[in-house]
Structures are given as C-alpha cells and as structure tokens.
Amino acid sequence: MAEDNTIPIKAPISGVFYRTPAPDQPPFVEEGSVVKKGQTLCLLETMKVFTKLKSPMDGVVVEILGKHEVVIEKNQILFHIKPQ
Amino acid sequence: MTFSKVLVANRGEIATRIIRSLKEAGIRAAAIYSEADKDSLPVQIVDEAYPIGPPPASKSYLNGPRIVDLAKQIKAEAIHPGYGFLAENSEFASLCEDAGIAFIGPTPENLKLAGDKRRARQMVEDARIPVIPGSHKALLSLPETREVSQRIGYPMMLKASAGGGGRGMRVVKDESALKEEFFMAAAEARAAFGDPTLYMERFIQNPRHIEVQILGDGKGKVIHLMERNCSIQRRHQKLIEEAPSPSLPNSLRESIHEAAVRIAQKINYRNAGTVEFLVDEENHFYFMEINARIQVEHPVTEMISGIDLIKAQISIAAGDGLDLKQSEVARWGYAIECRINAEDPEEGFTPSPGTIQEYRPPGGFGVRFDTHLFRGYEVPMYYDSLLGKLITWGRTREDAIRTMDRALQELTIVPLKTTVPFHLQVIRQDDFLKGTYRLDLVEQILGPEVDREEED
Numbered sequence: 001m002a003e004d005n006t007i008p009i010k011a012p013i014s015g016v017f018y019r020t021p022a023p024d025q026p027p028f029v030e031e032g033s034v035v036k037k038g039q040t041l042c043l044l045e046t047m048k049v050f051t052k053l054k055s056p057m058d059g060v061v062v063e064i065l066g067k068h069e070v071v072i073e074k075n076q077i078l079f080h081i082k083p084q
Numbered sequence: 085m086t087f088s089k090v091l092v093a094n095r096g097e098i099a100t101r102i103i104r105s106l107k108e109a110g111i112r113a114a115a116i117y118s119e120a121d122k123d124s125l126p127v128q129i130v131d132e133a134y135p136i137g138p139p140p141a142s143k144s145y146l147n148g149p150r151i152v153d154l155a156k157q158i159k160a161e162a163i164h165p166g167y168g169f170l171a172e173n174s175e176f177a178s179l180c181e182d183a184g185i186a187f188i189g190p191t192p193e194n195l196k197l198a199g200d201k202r203r204a205r206q207m208v209e210d211a212r213i214p215v216i217p218g219s220h221k222a223l224l225s226l227p228e229t230r231e232v233s234q235r236i237g238y239p240m241m242l243k244a245s246a247g248g249g250g251r252g253m254r255v256v257k258d259e260s261a262l263k264e265e266f267f268m269a270a271a272e273a274r275a276a277f278g279d280p281t282l283y284m285e286r287f288i289q290n291p292r293h294i295e296v297q298i299l300g301d302g303k304g305k306v307i308h309l310m311e312r313n314c315s316i317q318r319r320h321q322k323l324i325e326e327a328p329s330p331s332l333p334n335s336l337r338e339s340i341h342e343a344a345v346r347i348a349q350k351i352n353y354r355n356a357g358t359v360e361f362l363v364d365e366e367n368h369f370y371f372m373e374i375n376a377r378i379q380v381e382h383p384v385t386e387m388i389s390g391i392d393l394i395k396a397q398i399s400i401a402a403g404d405g406l407d408l409k410q411s412e413v414a415r416w417g418y419a420i421e422c423r424i425n426a427e428d429p430e431e432g433f434t435p436s437p438g439t440i441q442e443y444r445p446p447g448g449f450g451v452r453f454d455t456h457l458f459r460g461y462e463v464p465m466y467y468d469s470l471l472g473k474l475i476t477w478g479r480t481r482e483d484a485i486r487t488m489d490r491a492l493q494e495l496t497i498v499p500l501k502t503t504v505p506f507h508l509q510v511i512r513q514d515d516f517l518k519g520t521y522r523l524d525l526v527e528q529i530l531g532p533e534v535d536r537e538e539e540d
Binding site (some may be wrong): 013016020 | 139140142275426434435437463465466467468469
C-alpha cells in the first residue's frame, strides 16, 4: 500500500492488457478518472478469453501501470486507486 | 506437378501438421512467426523461417499483404493458410492469386459464398436440399424481425450474418423475449464482426452436429470422405469429435454424404472443405453451413480413411486435380479426437497459461497427438488455448474409446491445467459410450453455465 493511501489493483490472471474496449474506442479510464465500485477499468485477454477487471471500490484512478497491448503477469499491479 | 517451396501462413499445431506433409511430399517448407512464436516448434522443424511482426495476430498472422510480399521475396510458389487467421479471407486468397502464388484452399468465389451465410442457405435451398427453416432477409430492425418471427415460429435463433463461432447468436424462446434478445444479438454481432446484421432460423432442439469432409477439383468433380460427429461442444466450440458418427441409420448417412457432394458440386468447390448439417430428433437433416477450409478435426477423417488431407490439398492446388476416386474412399475402424486446451475445467474453464515444465505425450497402438508442445515451451497469451489434439483409432468404436481413456491418462503436461479431466468425464458417460449423445451432453455434465460476460 502506497503512502498516499492508494489501493493497488492486481491482475487476477496473466494476459494481454487492453486500456480500451475495442481498438477504435477510447480508454475505459484515464489517470484522474472517478470510478464507481464495479466499473470496468481494463480488459485482459488470455488466449482469446476476455476478462473485465472491475474496480473493487468507489474512488479515483491515481496511476495506470499497465501498458496497452502488453502482456502482464498474474498479480502484477495494474492500477493505483485512491478510495473515496 | 508439385511445388518446390510452400509458405505456411499459420502457427502452432496446424503449422506443424502442414510442415510435416510438405516434408513428406519433398517440398521445401517456409514458416512465418510472430515475436511470440520465435521459439515455437514449427520454427524449429521448418526449412526456412521468417519473422512476420509483433505478437498480436492483427499485426502478424493477419497481415495479408505483408505475408504475400514475403512469399514473393522468398519465391514460395504457394501459401497454405491453415485454419483460422486468413484461411477463409477471400481478399487474401485473391491477393495470393494476383501475385501468381497458389492459395492452397478454395477459390475466392467459394470463400465469398461460404462466408455469406444467407447467400449459402439460399443456394442450398435452390438445390432442393433441406435447410433449417429461416429467413433470407437481412434483419436490422426490431419491427422487421418481429414480422419474420411470425413466419418462422418459435423457438428460433438470431444469428450474425457476418460470422460464426457462437458470437452474435441468441435463442429466442418466445415472443416475449424477442425485444431483449434482438438488441443483445445485434450488439454482439457488431462487436465481434463489425456488422450488426442478423438473420433468423428455427431453433432445432437438441440436434446432432454431423459434418461431411469433401474434396473438390474446382471444376465440378467432388468426392466425400465420410462424416464426422461434432456434437460435443461447449459454448459452440467443439471439444470432442469422432468419425464415423455413431447411431446414424445407413440411409440417412448416405443421404447426408450425397447432399454434401451435391452442394459442393453446385459451386464448383475447390480443395478441402466441410459441409455441416444438424440432425434433429426425428432424424431429419438440415444444412447449416459450409466451412471453406481444412478443419481442426480433420485427423479423425484421415485415421478412418488412410488419406492425408493436407497432401490432398497440396496436390489439388498444384494442379494435379482430384486423382482420388469415390470408390477408393472406404472406412476402416473408428477415430475420436479430444481437443486438449489450456483451461481449467474445475474453475469454469478459465485459461491456464504458463511454461511447460514437464511434457510427456502418450503413445502406443492407435494413438496420435497433433501438437506443437515441447518441454520448456511457453504458451503465448496472444492466441487460442489449444495445446494439441489427441486422436485415437480403433478397429471398433469401443477400442478407440478405451485407447482414448488410456492415452488421456498417460498425457502429461505440467504445471498447466488442461481439459483432460473433462474429456475423461465425457467419454465415460453413458450416452457417449452408447453413441446416442446429442448437443446437450456437455450441458448435462456441467450443468447450465452462467455467461461469462456480465453487463457493466
């Protein structure tokens, strides 16, 4: 847990990290986005199966660590969210 | 006539399969690989290998122009597209042929027709072969859909005109469910294929999926290599296939073979293809679609016929025509295939990626494992979860099942979770052993599964 009380959001599975729902669509969230509990933060694609990663709480996205279209590992920290 | 060099425009187990037949035919084999596949088995066994782009398929295996340019550069005379990726892409097939490179598969015209589900249905109906009662109309609005549903009747299915694989497909039980299902199907179709157009079919309750392997010379000569039963499916993805199909009265079997041949003849089908049918509980058969490609499950047909389908494809593409006669096609024995996927059946089939630390394929009489696996292989994230196809053959169906049971237990892939336990469950099921199973077998075993897609 970071000093400024942000919560790290970890990947539940390894896969390709997508910031957008589709290639020509805007990102689900940006740094600074206000999110609600259950809101989709990103997509993870693992061998053609898509998983939506959802925010576990209401808050603000402080940092996005995942890079679009880059493979991430299970339990890798993808976001830091400041709960509200 | 033959080719001196063929480029394999695919990856994984099918690229491995194609390279093996090319080698036996004395043809120099060239492979392409994305960055994620640079250590893969096809690259290790091929004669020449060329990088084709970064891992995502859209930037590598789907880059048709780059693949054709490479083929020209390395003087490949033909391209084998495998299955998936560009295998059914008529623009890619045309690009090859315009560049003077043979496309080992059907003609661009065959591909366009087979890919247009509504046009294909119309063509089959004109040939007086039964099709699933449905609409020819492209459905884009709810009112017109409602109107057509009154003709077709319930239960019915809405399907995406531009694609398959279970996407943009929804069953509508009755009129009250129509509005919701229509909008969901259109949204799914748009998301999956870029086209929300739907068409409608009567929903056949608990069918069997029976498909026929055909080979055509592109000039009207077509033969069949018997049928396969592919009714073991989960979410419209085949998991277990077998040839021949159990529990088919011979007259029905012959009618289905004959219908498949007539359909392929009508369109001057070239090279390998499959005609799919549904068979209802009263043993009526209905045309479903044409798969204009070599299919994943082609090995079960090879095992009971003794015919190497990849070699047959190469031969036809090289201009040798179809030198196999229908009278030379005969069944010997029974074959079953299990698709071994990197999925955990105990966790809702969630993908199980990772590096293979221990690998031992099964062996013995009647065992074939078509795979690209090896010890130390890291299964990439970017492509599907198919690790390999385990195929067994037996003189009787019981023998093939017993061998499959033993081979599944012998297959060792550590530490990835695979669908092996699920396959064992299925082949030990009563309906499977009796050969009377239908499309609902998997659901009977797993129970109804909640859709993984949740609404936001």
